[in-house]
Amino acid sequence: MLPSLHDTIAAVATPPGPGGVGVLRVSGPQALETAARIWRGRDPRTSPGGRFWHGWVVDPETGEAVDEALLLVFRGPRSYTGEDVVEIQTHGSPAVLGRVLRLLLAAGARPAAPGEFTLRAYLHGRMDLAQAESVLALVEAESETARRQALRGLTRELSQKIDALAERLLDLLAHIQALLDYPEEGVEPHEAERVIASVLAEVEALLATAGAGRRVREGARLALVGAPNAGKSSLLNALLGFERALVHDRPGTTRDYLEAALEIEGVPLVAVDTAGLRTTDDPVEAAGVERALAVAREADLILYLADRSQPRPDPP
Ligand SMILES: Nc1nc2c(ncn2[C@@H]2O[C@H](COP(=O)(O)OP(=O)(O)O)[C@@H](O)[C@H]2O)c(=O)[nH]1
Numbered sequence: 334m335l336p337s338l339h340d341t342i343a344a345v346a347t348p349p350g351p352g353g354v355g356v357l358r359v360s361g362p363q364a365l366e367t368a369a370r371i372w373r374g375r376d377p378r379t380s381p382g383g384r385f386w387h388g389w390v391v392d393p394e395t396g397e398a399v400d401e402a403l404l405l406v407f408r409g410p411r412s413y414t415g416e417d418v419v420e421i422q423t424h425g426s427p428a429v430l431g432r433v434l435r436l437l438l439a440a441g442a443r444p445a446a447p448g449e450f451t452l453r454a455y456l457h458g459r460m461d462l463a464q465a466e467s468v469l470a471l472v473e474a475e476s477e478t479a480r481r482q483a484l485r486g487l488t489r490e491l492s493q494k495i496d497a498l499a500e501r502l503l504d505l506l507a508h509i510q511a512l513l514d515y516p517e518e519g520v521e522p523h524e525a526e527r528v529i530a531s532v533l534a535e536v537e538a539l540l541a542t543a544g545a546g547r548r549v550r551e552g553a554r555l556a557l558v559g560a561p562n563a564g565k566s567s568l569l570n571a572l573l574g575f576e577r578a579l580v581h582d583r584p585g586t587t588r589d590y591l592e593a594a595l596e597i598e599g600v601p602l603v604a605v606d607t608a609g610l611r612t613t614d615d616p617v618e619a620a621g622v623e624r625a626l627a628v629a630r631e632a633d634l635i636l637y638l639a640d641r642s643q644p645r646p647d648p649p
């Protein structure tokens with residue numbers, strides 16, 4: 334069930350742990366009243382939107398000052414959620430943020446569920462689903478490429494493509510309805526088929542880019558495979574810039590596989606170092622070889638390493 338839109342919600346927006354500044358957000362019909370109850374300074378209820386004020390967070394029961402802070406007022410619908418929103422910037426300690434949040438809850442807000450601010454933005458028509466997804470992608474972006482891709486979603490680049498397709502289908506629907514009512518004026522069936530086929534082709538082309546999007550967000554999986562002593566672990570360490578994997582001239586050193594995240598020219602990768610491929614009587618090493626082959630099967634990219642001073646082995 335969807336949480337109620339009539340509630341006023343509050344949450345700490347900044348990550349847990351100490352920080353120079355911490356941000357709390359309040360959104361909903363009673364956002365300005367709720368904030369006003371714990372604020373000594375310019376009254377948010379009478380403040381215009383798009384303004385910030387300096388003041389103090391206070392405990393309304395005792396009048397005790399909790400922290401010196403900034404308070405930002407956004408009036409709906411010109412806010413992130415489309416509702417009245419107050420942001421309070423305090424010092425970023427867990428003690429301050431926890432206390433201010435408890436005061437906001439005592440003043441009438443309820444704790445926001447995960448993603449609820451963005452859910453409200455969507456329900457109030459401030460963003461579409463592709464944009465809401467992009468907010469999460471941008472918050473979680475771990476590389477420059479992922480950031481850029483998320484921002485393209487946020488600025489409706491994907492949404493515009495979807496809107497254009499939806500519009501062509503709606504247009505077609507209108508023509509088909511016209512055909513039913515006024516047979517002499519509607520579209521020819523073969524024209525309808527042509528439009529549907531072309532929209533479908535574009536949807537499939539968009540879907541095909543989803544895999545690339547996932548690889549940008551999560552990192553493509555790069556399997557390093559090859560014979561023992563081909564230099565797989567050495568290459569992983571060289572790419573990482575530190576000695577992550579054990580390197581030894583004894584063949585069969587790497588037995589299990591080992592993952593490491595790295596970034597090459599802004600593109601995130603998860604490199605997987607594997608056991609060298611060879612037939613062996615050692616059951617542990619044989620299990621490692623099995624795993625190496627499984628890693629290679631699931632990888633987006635396989636880098637097959639070979640020692641050029643050795644005769645070329647038969648690839649598995
Ligand atoms: N000459 C030479 N030796 C290398 C190179 N890369 C790795 N080695 C050596 O080859 C041995 C096996 O390397 P390692 O990275 O453990 O190979 P792996 O079994 O494929 O993981 C080690 O003694 C490395 O120092 C290389 O490019 N040239």
Ligand SMILES: [Mg+2]
Binds near residue numbers: 565566567580587609
């Ligand atoms: Mg190795």
